[in-house]
Amino acid sequence: MEKRNIKIEIEDKLHDEILRSNLERFSEQYPAARAKAYANVESIEALRDDLKEMKSYSVSHIEKLADQFQESLEKRGAKVFRAKDGEALKRQLLEICRENDVHNIVKSKSMATEEIRLNDYLEEQGLHVKETDLGEWMLSVAGQHPSHMVMPAIHLNRNQCAKFFSDELKEDIPSDIPFMVQTARRVMRKEFLKADMGISGANFGIAENGAIGLVTNEGNARIVTTMPPIHVIIIGYEKLIPKISDASKIMRLLPRNGTGQRMVSYLTLVDGPTPIIHEKNGKMVEENKKVYAILLDNGRLKAAHDPVMKEVYQCVRCASCLNVCPIWSTVGGNVYGHIYSGGIGAILTGLLNSMDDFAQFSDLCIGCRRCTTVCPGKINIPDLIQELRNRRVAEKGLSLPEKLIFQKIMTNRKIFHTLLRTASIGQKPVKSGKFIRNLPLFFAKMTEGRSLPAIADKPFRDRANDLFKNNPSSAKMKVAFFSGCNLDFVFPQTGESVVKVLQDIGAEVIYPQDQNCCGKPIIGAGDLETARKLAMQNIEALEKANADYIVAACPTCAETLKQTYKELFAHDRIWLERAENLSKKIREFTSLVEMSYAKNKRLKTTHGAEKITYHDSCHMRRSLDIYKEPRRLLEAAPGYDYVEMDGADQCCGMAGSFGMKYADLSVQLLNRKIHNIKESGAQTIAVACPACMMQIGGGLDKNAPEIKIKHIADILAENISD
Amino acid sequence: MRKVSHEWQKYLQKGFIDKKYWNDFKENAQAASVELKEVKNYEDAMPIIEDIIAGAEASRLAAVGGGESEELSRIYKNLGQKYQVYTDKFEIARNAPSVDIGISTAEFGVGETGSICVDNYSYEARVATMLPPINIVFMNKNNVVDTMTDAFEILEQVFDKGYTGFVTGPSRTSDIERVLTLGVHGPSRLILFAVDGME
Ligand code: SF4
Ligand code: SF4
Numbered sequence: 001m002e003k004r005n006i007k008i009e010i011e012d013k014l015h016d017e018i019l020r021s022n023l024e025r026f027s028e029q030y031p032a033a034r035a036k037a038y039a040n041v042e043s044i045e046a047l048r049d050d051l052k053e054m055k056s057y058s059v060s061h062i063e064k065l066a067d068q069f070q071e072s073l074e075k076r077g078a079k080v081f082r083a084k085d086g087e088a089l090k091r092q093l094l095e096i097c098r099e100n101d102v103h104n105i106v107k108s109k110s111m112a113t114e115e116i117r118l119n120d121y122l123e124e125q126g127l128h129v130k131e132t133d134l135g136e137w138m139l140s141v142a143g144q145h146p147s148h149m150v151m152p153a154i155h156l157n158r159n160q161c162a163k164f165f166s167d168e169l170k171e172d173i174p175s176d177i178p179f180m181v182q183t184a185r186r187v188m189r190k191e192f193l194k195a196d197m198g199i200s201g202a203n204f205g206i207a208e209n210g211a212i213g214l215v216t217n218e219g220n221a222r223i224v225t226t227m228p229p230i231h232v233i234i235i236g237y238e239k240l241i242p243k244i245s246d247a248s249k250i251m252r253l254l255p256r257n258g259t260g261q262r263m264v265s266y267l268t269l270v271d272g273p274t275p276i277i278h279e280k281n282g283k284m285v286e287e288n289k290k291v292y293a294i295l296l297d298n299g300r301l302k303a304a305h306d307p308v309m310k311e312v313y314q315c316v317r318c319a320s321c322l323n324v325c326p327i328w329s330t331v332g333g334n335v336y337g338h339i340y341s342g343g344i345g346a347i348l349t350g351l352l353n354s355m356d357d358f359a360q361f362s363d364l365c366i367g368c369r370r371c372t373t374v375c376p377g378k379i380n381i382p383d384l385i386q387e388l389r390n391r392r393v394a395e396k397g398l399s400l401p402e403k404l405i406f407q408k409i410m411t412n413r414k415i416f417h418t419l420l421r422t423a424s425i426g427q428k429p430v431k432s433g434k435f436i437r438n439l440p441l442f443f444a445k446m447t448e449g450r451s452l453p454a455i456a457d458k459p460f461r462d463r464a465n466d467l468f469k470n471n472p473s474s475a476k477m478k479v480a481f482f483s484g485c486n487l488d489f490v491f492p493q494t495g496e497s498v499v500k501v502l503q504d505i506g507a508e509v510i511y512p513q514d515q516n517c518c519g520k521p522i523i524g525a526g527d528l529e530t531a532r533k534l535a536m537q538n539i540e541a542l543e544k545a546n547a548d549y550i551v552a553a554c555p556t557c558a559e560t561l562k563q564t565y566k567e568l569f570a571h572d573r574i575w576l577e578r579a580e581n582l583s584k585k586i587r588e589f590t591s592l593v594e595m596s597y598a599k600n601k602r603l604k605t606t607h608g609a610e611k612i613t614y615h616d617s618c619h620m621r622r623s624l625d626i627y628k629e630p631r632r633l634l635e636a637a638p639g640y641d642y643v644e645m646d647g648a649d650q651c652c653g654m655a656g657s658f659g660m661k662y663a664d665l666s667v668q669l670l671n672r673k674i675h676n677i678k679e680s681g682a683q684t685i686a687v688a689c690p691a692c693m694m695q696i697g698g699g700l701d702k703n704a705p706e707i708k709i710k711h712i713a714d715i716l717a718e719n720i721s722d
Numbered sequence: 723m724r725k726v727s728h729e730w731q732k733y734l735q736k737g738f739i740d741k742k743y744w745n746d747f748k749e750n751a752q753a754a755s756v757e758l759k760e761v762k763n764y765e766d767a768m769p770i771i772e773d774i775i776a777g778a779e780a781s782r783l784a785a786v787g788g789g790e791s792e793e794l795s796r797i798y799k800n801l802g803q804k805y806q807v808y809t810d811k812f813e814i815a816r817n818a819p820s821v822d823i824g825i826s827t828a829e830f831g832v833g834e835t836g837s838i839c840v841d842n843y844s845y846e847a848r849v850a851t852m853l854p855p856i857n858i859v860f861m862n863k864n865n866v867v868d869t870m871t872d873a874f875e876i877l878e879q880v881f882d883k884g885y886t887g888f889v890t891g892p893s894r895t896s897d898i899e900r901v902l903t904l905g906v907h908g909p910s911r912l913i914l915f916a917v918d919g920m921e
Contacts, residue, residue, distance in 0.1 A: 134898070177903055181906050185905065218908070262890075286812075
């Protein structure tokens, strides 16, 4: 494993103006391009389901498909080998080269060969190898890695490209794009004509007849598989599909998602040896090409038999998960693994390269779940990343400060809360940076571009009893309020608003004092053992409350209590049952209030004097699927005029400890958000998540102090008389 | 000429093709930069081809598919009187890297995407369509299917081995600054003649 300093790499990328503007432009244009490509299909969801189903069938029959694929190809006259890893593949390929006296090789794009660094090896063996995809060719000349699976050179501009052309061809190539493309055509044509072997990957391999599918816009794969007398296919097991007709399930999604095209220029299907006409001993002859296929394992079969990780077989390498990822679109693909980038890249690197490599950039997924809304194979990328993190922690353990904080402090509510209270006096409890980042975020000091709020002098838990004097005398329901750390210790006034609004809809509100942190930071770090301890404490405290509903005004807490606790206790029948009972009672604040307002006809749209907009928290929007309710409440809030802003559902950059560890990157995401808020013309931005409130509030404070930020509870409480 | 199948038409007629998909095909093909020419018959294509040849200052052509269609073969003969037209597979193989235009055929079109399905089992068909800067293709205008799902249903029945696939516009790249540029490895122009009365 290469030891890397990801923080410094990120720093570099944040200062790479070319990269930044290329990515920014692209990620702005991508969603519309994708939508347009899908405009003529009835249901994207149905297509995604078809693909997912076909691919999950394939992975559960992977050995059978591999045997069938091999048999089909052999029957048609090809030779098929299997390679358990990169070394085995290289040896096999070299033997084929030697046997056939091969000197010049042309390649069309194959990520599997990049994964095992095949080109370096072949060149060391004295073979002449040329990538023919324009982007890959430029990168190979430049000695760089692709930063995107579909647009490998998206991080470069035309001047940089012209320089690579000039260096390689030893002539002065101007930075004129059509000229460069024509030059590439001219140069590569010569390579095609002299090549004695073509190596291709495969976008899919069909078991029933042994055909492979190759997807390109340039058409290089067609020439690679046509002109040289030998064709070697290098294909990973995950590309195998049962039937010819299954290919359409990939092809209706891959180009639309990948490049916003309804179809790529060339979808080529090659099956077995095909004729070639060439000169032999001064005479033109027609004969069959030699075709070899090598099935690459390199961790794939193990993944296929892993009940969780087998989901990666649903990936068709369209890269759309990168295109929508807030992290990728800020720092590009080179900070991930050396080939596969973005969230899916982290997973593939962990499975196909090594877990040590994975661990270096595994926290570059902030769990915003945007990728899960577009992925054609419906892969739960953030969940798979979390699973790998958990396994890593189970194997290697936590770092020392994390261990201390999670296992010794946070599980002991009294110590934890005493520490928080002390923090409110000193505001600088422990100076160690590591310590700070692992605690809930409010320990952090001021950072550049964003101020972070202080710990309140009096936490919510000390104010609760006074508030409950205002409980309605004849209550319609009994609600236990789960504040979470942020509303308890940072925004206790918002906690008060929550209570006021709940009382106003007829609820008797109580506050179980034994509640602790929901455990999300610990779950995120992968320490499930400690998380279970916290979960048990909370389940016990909340059961005792004997309430009809348990309300959280923090979507992360709501999700953790409602969903994650059940997962934590999947193998513990007794606690699972308790978690399930709890789950049924959990309500996210706005959705409960909205239901009551709707019932009591309190949702009439108003147009007050003050413009207000809304930011969707990632967890609220994509985990809880709550986005209509807060908008309806705001549209009806007296005194306000609701406007929608651009990119309302884009992550604000907070996302747990990520916001601290990669502060600069987090601020970049935040700046984009602030920009969109300003553009909307709103004087107030409403949120339903205290963590977003902290992050965006800090950014506004620095950059647009005239704009106010309020939790929806605060806005609703304003309109309720005392 | 060697083909994946000589019976495409038989399968297409199992309820896959319909004239009603033409408009979709046209829209999507044009969006993918296909230069679409709708003609009543082969004769009508002649003057257009001559214009193309003149406009491109072309003189040497590689033409495949004449063996399967008398009308196409007549066109090639006519063109051969004015220009150098290679129709023999060995001649095509030898000259494809340097000819100006390749002429070929497509089996059917796909409404959903504007793609054409090409049967390129033979080597001469592949080099004639990929190496020259211009590719002219003839297709029966009535042979359009609805979706890619239908297209692959047909392949499910037809494709046992060889070389086939779909072409959707000319060769293109966006690898430099995402600026669309045509003709990187394959043709920069794909000109499709959709012939009305073609059987
Ligand atoms: S969950 Fe968000 S941050 Fe993680 S990979 Fe997906 S889009 Fe990127
Ligand atoms: S994980 Fe999904 S979105 Fe990402 S490359 Fe694979 S198929 Fe595409």
